[in-house]
Amino acid sequence: MSDQVLAIVSVQGRDQKGVVAQFATFLAERGINIEDMEQRVVHGVFVMDMLVDLREMSVSLDELITGLLSVGQKIGMEAKITLQRSPRLKRVVLLVSKEPHCLERLAKAKAENELNGEIVGVLGNHPTLGEAAAKAGLAFESHPSDDKGAHFAWLLGRLKAMKADLVVLARYMQILSPEVVKAFESRIINIHPSLLPHFPGASPYKQAYESGVRVTGCTAHFVTEQLDQGPIILQDVFHINVGKDTAEDVRQRGLALEAEILAKAVTYFLNEELVVVEGKVVFKPGISSFARRRL
16 A cells, blocks of 8 residues: 555564564554564574554654564564665665776666665775776775785775775775774675685686586675685576687676676665575565565
8 A cells, every 4th residue: 555654673583482473462562564474494593574564553663663672682582673765775885996897787786776775985996997986976985905904994994984884895806804894794795706615715717717617606795704705695607618618708707797696685785685694694575575575
């Protein structure tokens, strides 16, 4: 109905009996109708999303938020509510080096309103992509990475000043410092040009080509202090015609796929359609998915 005021109540914590009943009762007593719901248990962790209609609720939004937190705290659960029209879009900062394909694809997603967030800046360790960023209408800054300590101090300062909700490594060819990773835990997404855990580290397309494999691909994952070992969000593949394809053919096919997979991973994050549970990414509905199911 057009006059509905939709929101999602998200709950996560140790699996136990009666969780659904407690939250459903709390909402019903405050005039809130549950429109749809999805729940699952992953490695003993309970994850639930409820699509709710706030149109006839009998309490203020502040009271609702406080009450949900209280219900969750009593049973050791994290609870939050997200309105259909968030009062503030998530702030995204792109980190780049010299390769433009991921920057260009994310800029295209921004221009076509595919992202439920705003790209507030592009930070690089080279000035190379300044022109590409400017063409897309994106603010660009760079700082050389010859002195790693100075570069990462600058980077951390800029990310905090820009109030980044999500940091995207759009082919940023640097290993982040532990301080940066810790400051944005589970909020840094990287694209790696192989099907992790295969071919980690440098030159993965060259490794794949020289090994003779017939299928390789790329991986979008969250960044942790362990190189290329963070929770995997998405993977996709392309085929190698061994004996016909050149190493450059493999690389070009990979670059095109990287840009698409990274854009999809960013979209899932901004739509709140994923959560990290016990080191693994679990997908959940989010408002946009609930909306598609109701069409």
